[in-house]
Amino acid sequence: MAISSNTPRHQNGSHGHGQVGLAGLIVGAIGVVFGDIGTSPLYTLKEAFSPHYGLVANHDTVLGILSLMFWSLMLVVTLKYVTIILRADNEGEGGIMALMALSQRILPRQSKSLYVVGILGIFGASMFFGDSVIMPAMTVLSAIEGLEVVAPQLGNWVIPITIAVLIALFATQRFGTEKVGRAFGPIICIWFLALAVIGVLNILHEPEVTQALNPWYAIRFFIDHSWGGIFILGAVVLTVTGGEALYADMGHFGAKPIRYAWYFLVLPALMLNYLGQGALILEDPTAIRNPFYLGVPQWGRVPMIVLATAAAVIASQAVITGAYSVARQAMQLGYIPRLATKHTSEETIGQIYIPWINWVLMIAVIALVLVFRESTALASAYGVTVSGTMLIDTLLLALVAQAMWPSWRWWVLPLCVLFFIIDLAFLIANGVKFFDGAWFPVALGVVVFTLLRTWRRGRQLLREEIQKEGIKIDSFLPGLMLAPPARVPGTAIFLTADKGVVPHALMHNLKHNKVLHERNVFLTVETLSVPYAPKEKRLSIDAIGDEFYRVVVRAGFMETPDVPLALMRSCDAGGIHFDPMETTYFASRETVVAIAHRGMPVWRDKLFAVMHRNAAPATGFFRIPGNRLVELGAQVEI
Structure with missing residues (x-):
């Protein structure tokens, strides 16, 4: 007997938007998706003229940098992400992990390409965590530094106020972002409108700055500065930081609202503000010390600091x-x-809070502020992780275009070559800043990558060791039923990762308790390579005789499995009935012992043992009630 549950599919076809109209989605996307790239004007042009690059703020240099910024936005964000890569959705979801899963689905199993794609995807995700540390520190610090423009005597208060804002930001995460999120869109809309208005006011003083839209000025900048001109891309890349977020947040809003918001508000507002800052520098070269705030009329600087801080917090x-x-x-x-x-919303599945991630991020962000102390210093560390992630996105995009877009590959693949050259140039320019601070996100990314790969490999080794000692269910059950033990009322559910092997928990139960329940279920939870499991695949139940059943609960990688709920719904589909009060869950709790000359290097074995010991138990993750759970221990050497 094989059945499927009638669990309704997650409404990802509409991205869970319900009756929200396109205009509402556009406002929401502006508030959530564009916060990072929308706060780049706070520091990008100031960083380009920092002493690190040794540039003089003359006419041609200013127009050359502005031209580079404009065409970076057009090629990297507008063409690559907004126009092309938003089409590479994995069941409506985006982001490097979703793109990795999509790429792996189209590759042959056990191929070397599959392994390489997995490595690239995990390394890109590791770089994202580095960006998650630098971005809040950089953005909030840049916003608060406006105090030094308004009242230089308050300069000593910049760091304390920044830390206070960051602590408040992380401390409120446990309450969820649903209520706060409603205000995100309008505030960021006001922010972009303010950027545009300030930009226009400054452009009117030096209208010739609009000539920077001509790509010749970007080309001339490289001609004038020879190969050394490539290093300025280390500052120009700050213009496109947040571009990957457009793709990562596609599942929340859909591609169309993101595209409309970018084309009609975000891109024009950003470029008007950048051009306005350039016009201010042409008019007064000393304004390079903070062209963003100095471009604001004096009466509006304090309100702008407040608005910038709000935008930085939202970003x-x-x-x-x-x-x-x-x-x-x-x-x-x-x-x-x-x-x-923890799920912070009863209506939106994506609203989650992970305490461990939250507090680790907070400690790292505050430490970063205390070490670097200035946004200019932080800018040296910012960009390398972003450019690395963008480069990986390009490689995975080329793979998807080749395999899945036969009618588009003739023009997408040549563009991927162009994107690769641009991304590589950004990465090289940021790599030069390695010893000036770029080492931090790289080191953090390597640490995260090591943890991810160690856990993945350790889990594989642990599973192999368990399978070595395992007994096949098909051969075990006939022998057991020849001389069956005493049977007691109720249902026993044994959690197992291997559908074909007798769970350790069952063996221990027979050995120590010498009883067998009236009904016994071997339960496996599988994660699919799609964001949300189709309803016909969510649950399957196979009868294997003598009141033994094999049950598989499946979930997408964007879902958190709820085993009791899935089993309760099985009777609605015409399957067997699970009475929660007569059901007992049995699970094995392995203790990992690191052994030299086996599996991974011993230091990685020990690292995996520590991670395994401190991991939340699968039973809690699968929402199995503690008062219906029996855990049986086992020691495994790897």
Whole structure:
């Protein structure tokens, strides 16, 4: 007997938007998706003229940098992400983990390409966590530094106020972002309108700055500065930071609202403000010390500081929420241990809070502020992780275009070559800043990558060791029923990762309790490579005789499995009835022992043992009630 549950499919076809109209989605996308890239004017042009690059703020240099910024936005964000890569959706979801899963689905199993794609995807996700640390520190600090323009005597208060804002930001995460999120869109809309108005006011003083839209000025900049001109891309890349977020947040709003918001508000507002800052520098070269705030009329600087701080907090909120989403995807795909996850909304599945991720991020962000102390210093660290992630996105996009877009590949693949050259140039320019601070996100990314790969490989070794000692169900059950033990009323559910092997928990139960329940279920939870499991695949039940059943609960990598709920719904589909009060769950709790010359290097074995010991138990992650659970221990050497 094989049945499927009638669990309604997650409404991802509409991205869970319900009756929300296109205009509402556009406003919501503006508030959540564009916060990172929308706060770049706070620091980008100031960083380009920092002493690090040794540039003089003359006419041709200013227009050359502005031209580079404009065409970076057009090629990297508008063409690559908004126009092309938003089409590469994995069941409506985006982001590097979703793109990795999509790429792996189209590759042959056991191929080397599959392994390489997995490595690239995990490394890109690791770089994202580095960005999640730098971005809040950089953005909030840049906003608060406006105090030094308004009242230089308040300069000593910049760091304390920044830390206070960051602590408040992370401390409120546990309440969820649903209520606060309603205000995000209007505030960021006001922010972009303010950027545009200030930009226009400054452009009117030096209208010739609009000539920077001509690509010749970008080309001439490289001619004038020879190969050394490529290093300015280390500052120009700050213009496009947040571009990957457009793709990562596609599942929340859909591609169309993101495109409309970018074309009709975000891109024009950003470029008007950048051009306005350039016009101010042409008029007064000393304004390079802070062209953003100095371009604001004196009467409006204090309100602008308040608005910029709000925009910075919102932008940071989007990155933090993105870190939760990436962590959950990594959990579901088996790359990090299960962590305690709280759902902060009864209506929106994506509203989650992961305490461990939250507090680690907070400590790292505050430490970053205390070490670097200035946004200019932080800018040296910012960009390398973003450019690395964008480069990986380009490689995975080329793979998807080749395999899945036969009618588009003739023009997408040549553009991927162009994107690769641009991304590589950005990466090289940021790599030069390695010892000036870029080492931090790289080191953090390597640490995260090591943890992810160690957990994945350790889980594989642990499963192999369990399988070595395992007994096949098909051969075990006939022998058991020849001389069956005493049977007691109720249902016993044994959790197992291997559908074909007798669970350790059953063996221990027979050995110590010498009883067998009236009905016995071997339960396996599987994570699919799609964001949301189709309803016909969510649950399957196979009878294997003598009141033994094999049950498989499936979930997408964007979902958190709820085993009791899935089993309760099985009777609605005409399956067997599970009475919660007569059901007992049995699970094995392995203790990992690291052994030299086996599996991974011993230091990684020990690292995995520590991670395994501190991981949240699968029973809690699958929402199995503690008062119906029996855990039986086992020691496994790897």
